[in-house]
Amino acid sequence: MEILDIIKLIIAGIICWINFVLIDTYFGLPEKPGVLGAKTIGEKIKEIGGNLNGGYFMGNIVCSPDASAGTLLASIMNYLMGVKGGLIAALLVWIGNRLCADPGYAGTIGALTITLIIYLLHPIIGAKYFVGGMILAIFSIQGFEHKYASILLGKIAKKMNRGE
Amino acid sequence: MVNIILLYLISLITSIVVALLLKVPILPKKKPIRFSFETSIVFPTPILALGIEAILRNLFGNYIYLAFIAGLFGALLSKYADKLFGEV
Numbered sequence: 126m127e128i129l130d131i132i133k134l135i136i137a138g139i140i141c142w143i144n145f146v147l148i149d150t151y152f153g154l155p156e157k158p159g160v161l162g163a164k165t166i167g168e169k170i171k172e173i174g175g176n177l178n179g180g181y182f183m184g185n186i187v188c189s190p191d192a193s194a195g196t197l198l199a200s201i202m203n204y205l206m207g208v209k210g211g212l213i214a215a216l217l218v219w220i221g222n223r224l225c226a227d228p229g230y231a232g233t234i235g236a237l238t239i240t241l242i243i244y245l246l247h248p249i250i251g252a253k254y255f256v257g258g259m260i261l262a263i264f265s266i267q268g269f270e271h272k273y274a275s276i277l278l279g280k281i282a283k284k285m286n287r288g289e
Numbered sequence: 290m291v292n293i294i295l296l297y298l299i300s301l302i303t304s305i306v307v308a309l310l311l312k313v314p315i316l317p318k319k320k321p322i323r324f325s326f327e328t329s330i331v332f333p334t335p336i337l338a339l340g341i342e343a344i345l346r347n348l349f350g351n352y353i354y355l356a357f358i359a360g361l362f363g364a365l366l367s368k369y370a371d372k373l374f375g376e377v
Contacts, residue, residue: 153323209343216340219333223374228326233336 133250138258140246141196144239145262146281148192152231155182155282159227162188175272176279178288183267183275189225190218192235193266197259199236203243204252211240296346296356297339303360304338304367305330311368326376328367338363 155178158164163184170180186193195218202210215236222229243252266274282288308330317327328334342359349355366373 151323153321157324206347209347212336212339212343213347215336216344219336219340223370228324229333230323233333237336 133254134257137250137254138261140242141255141259142262142265145192145196145235148235148238149182149231150282150285150287153287154185154191154231155179155278155288157181159185160188170271170275173272175275178282179275179278182278186267189227190221191231193263194218195232195235196239199239200243200252200255200259203240204256208240208244211236296351297342299353299356300338300342300360301335303357304334304363307361307364308334308367311364313368328370334364334367337366
């Protein structure tokens with residue numbers, strides 16, 4: 126049954142990736158850096174040959190809890206407590222957003238959408254696969270290869286009219 | 290055992306009614322909305338009310354009056370978010 130576990134983990138990772146990238150892009154993370162730290166990260170990524178809008182996206186993820194953190198925290202809380210855990214995660218992500226000078230749309234809506242997805246899929250894919258899958262998804266953006274990840278994010282931003 | 294969906298609905302409606310009484314705008318006035326820090330009835334009032342309801346229900350149990358309190362606190366937190374977290 127181990128192969129089935131790995132397949133579930135990969136499917137959950139793909140769902141998490143689509144969830145957080147689309148929501149973060151829609152709420153304008155690639156458009157402008159929210160704080161100075163995000164601007165510095167964006168410019169640094171441009172220096173190594175990446176895309177500036179993709180760099181802003183990655184900087185904003187680091188500097189405040191956006192849909193990436195919302196997805197991860199809501200997956201963990203769903204695993205621990207069920208649907209009410211997802212709602213608590215959305216509240217806590219909003220508070221964290223406001224403490225980080227961020228309006229909080231992306232983080233809370235990311236937490237709520239993944240709660241809905243986990244609720245709909247829980248007979249097939251349990252919440253624990255989404256915790257692991259989200260770690261893989263965030264590793265593919267922030268850990269693996271910054272240059273090509275930022276170029277990909279820049280292309281998605283351009284497609285959704287959220288960057289140059 | 291009170292129906293959980295009823296509790297969520299009570300907290301949701303209470304928060305919206307209290308937010309209307311406190312004159313929270315229905316949508317933020319500043320455009321584009323995705324960069325606006327202004328709190329409104331659509332966002333984040335219902336989400337705060339549901340989150341507080343979930344916390345109170347987990348701590349104290351399924352009671353209707355807790356759902357009312359959650360809605361009230363959700364609306365108050367939404368109204369005074371700028372004073373609590375600092376204006377941007």
